[in-house]
Amino acid sequence: MIEIRDLDKRYGDFHVLKRCSTSVAKGEVVVVCGPSGSGKSTLIKCVNGLEPFDSGTITVDGISVGDRRTDLPKLRARIGMVFQNFELYPHMTVTRNICLAQEKVLGRSRDEAEAKAASLLARVGLSDQAHKHPGQLSGGQQQRVAIARALAMDPIAMLFDEPTSALDPEMISEVLDVMVELAQEGMTMMVVTHEMGFARKVAGRVVFMDCGEIVEDADTASFFGSPRSPRAQAFLSKILDHV
Amino acid sequence: MSFDLGVILDALPFLAQGLGLSLLLTVLAAAGGIVLAVLLALMRLSGFRALRLVSAAYVNFFRSMPLILVIFWFFFLVPLIIGRPVGGFYSALIAFTLFEAAYYSEIVRAGIQSVSKGQVAAAYATGMRYGATMRFVVLPQAFRNMTPVLLTQAIILFQDTSLVFVVSLRDFMTASTIVARNEGRLVEMYVFAAAVYFVICFSGSMWVRRLQRKHAT
Numbered sequence: 001m002i003e004i005r006d007l008d009k010r011y012g013d014f015h016v017l018k019r020c021s022t023s024v025a026k027g028e029v030v031v032v033c034g035p036s037g038s039g040k041s042t043l044i045k046c047v048n049g050l051e052p053f054d055s056g057t058i059t060v061d062g063i064s065v066g067d068r069r070t071d072l073p074k075l076r077a078r079i080g081m082v083f084q085n086f087e088l089y090p091h092m093t094v095t096r097n098i099c100l101a102q103e104k105v106l107g108r109s110r111d112e113a114e115a116k117a118a119s120l121l122a123r124v125g126l127s128d129q130a131h132k133h134p135g136q137l138s139g140g141q142q143q144r145v146a147i148a149r150a151l152a153m154d155p156i157a158m159l160f161d162e163p164t165s166a167l168d169p170e171m172i173s174e175v176l177d178v179m180v181e182l183a184q185e186g187m188t189m190m191v192v193t194h195e196m197g198f199a200r201k202v203a204g205r206v207v208f209m210d211c212g213e214i215v216e217d218a219d220t221a222s223f224f225g226s227p228r229s230p231r232a233q234a235f236l237s238k239i240l241d242h243v
Numbered sequence: 244m245s246f247d248l249g250v251i252l253d254a255l256p257f258l259a260q261g262l263g264l265s266l267l268l269t270v271l272a273a274a275g276g277i278v279l280a281v282l283l284a285l286m287r288l289s290g291f292r293a294l295r296l297v298s299a300a301y302v303n304f305f306r307s308m309p310l311i312l313v314i315f316w317f318f319f320l321v322p323l324i325i326g327r328p329v330g331g332f333y334s335a336l337i338a339f340t341l342f343e344a345a346y347y348s349e350i351v352r353a354g355i356q357s358v359s360k361g362q363v364a365a366a367y368a369t370g371m372r373y374g375a376t377m378r379f380v381v382l383p384q385a386f387r388n389m390t391p392v393l394l395t396q397a398i399i400l401f402q403d404t405s406l407v408f409v410v411s412l413r414d415f416m417t418a419s420t421i422v423a424r425n426e427g428r429l430v431e432m433y434v435f436a437a438a439v440y441f442v443i444c445f446s447g448s449m450w451v452r453r454l455q456r457k458h459a460t
């Protein structure tokens with residue numbers, strides 16, 4: 001579903017991504033982890049073309065992201081994305097947040113969009129918040145709305161960039177539960193996260209990044225069982241001790 | 244010399260007409276100026292160098308001109324362009340609109356930049372294009388942030404409408420001057436005019452302050 005080949009990107013002199021290659025098969029969940037500044041966000045933003053890249057290729061469902069002829073907005077409409085800081089539209093109600101792109105991009109009628117919003121809000125357990133503004137919700141609730149907003153577009157894959165790291169600890173599980181359920185329903189997911197419990201539970205593979213390189217790309221069991229690289233070992237022991 | 248309020252009372256309808264013109268010019272020029280300013284700001288922030296240059300040139304040009312010159316200019320220029328006289332009102336309206344747009348565009352630009360990049364990324368990530376992202380996500384938030392500054396600028400514009408006397412329009416200030424001269428009552432009229440300007444502009448800025456407080460919470 002998602003194929004990344006020899007992806008390379010620089011910010012001026014700074015080499016953020018160094019020939020990164022990995023893939024996410026249809027229905028697979030891949031977790032991306034690594035220290036701060038290792039390029040995880042940059043990598044995931046390249047997948048839907050929010051960040052341009054210098055060389056290499058990315059294809060999503062066979063469509064080349066870097067190709068100038070690709071209609072990027074059209075492709076993005078089919079890939080859901082969830083951000084660390086939620087990025088809900090603060091001037092709109094929860095329902096309008098979920099309806100906007102359905103109406104403006106997919107051309108759904110208002111009724112259709114609102115019906116979809118209602119069913120997604122029920123699914124993430126927020127039916128009673130439909131008419132509130134994002135500022136009136138807790139972080140965990142906002143992130144669940146953001147997931148609903150992405151799902152409203154009926155995406156073929158979902159990208160998550162540290163969806164729980166801006167949350168208070170007690171709200172992390174309510175977001176992870178939604179993500180686990182999504183994974184179990186067979187959604188193709190690429191998830192930047194340090195929630196190793198989530199990775200163990202649903203990830204098929206774990207990708208470990210450091211200094212712009214993909215250092216380790218292994219199935220979940222072997223990643224946690226015996227990480228090959230010393231850098232991944234060090235990272236894992238730090239993060240698992242921490243929890 | 245006694246202070247004669249009767250002069251003011253007698254002249255009220257005439258003064259009210261002047262005030263109406265001042266307010267009408269302010270509202271129309273502010274509205275038109277803001278629309279044009281949004282266009283200029285988007286050009287200034289666009290990825291196309293040519294658009295950025297045109298917008299910057301426009302803004303720098305009008306910001307280096309005295310308003311009174313711009314008013315004169317359009318009074319004589321517009322008839323030449325369209326081949327018939329348009330009268331003081333329309334030429335003044337065009338001059339104010341174009342002039343204010345230069346100032347508003349800097350405010351709008353700051354307003355757009357005050358909306359986080361993450362908001363744009365979120366809209367793009369759902370497949371929205373530039374136009375829809377600006378219209379439904381960025382500009383509404385930008386306007387919410389910049390309304391107080393835009394209103395403050397509109398208050399300045401209201402004061403500046405007194406310049407239209409140069410094209411023989413009777414705004415409030417001009418009307419007051421006419422009455423003052425005709426009746427020989429300069430003190431009364433100018434005190435009254437000052438009071439009216441003060442009340443309008445001061446209530447305007449109170450309103451701005453209230454908006455700012457509301458916005459801050």
Ligand SMILES: Nc1ncnc2c1ncn2[C@@H]1O[C@H](COP(=O)(O)OP(=O)(O)OP(=O)(O)O)[C@@H](O)[C@H]1O
Nearest residue numbers: 011014016034035036037038039040041042043162
């Ligand atoms: N626009 C930019 N210009 C220059 N450098 C940038 C830019 N964006 C990111 N970087 C740098 O690129 C590196 C990778 O950033 P990225 O956000 O991808 O890291 P990350 O792995 O997501 O880190 P974190 O865990 O902190 O989110 C960082 O060192 C960052 O400072």
Ligand SMILES: [Mg+2]
Nearest residue numbers: 040041042162
């Ligand atoms: Mg990041």
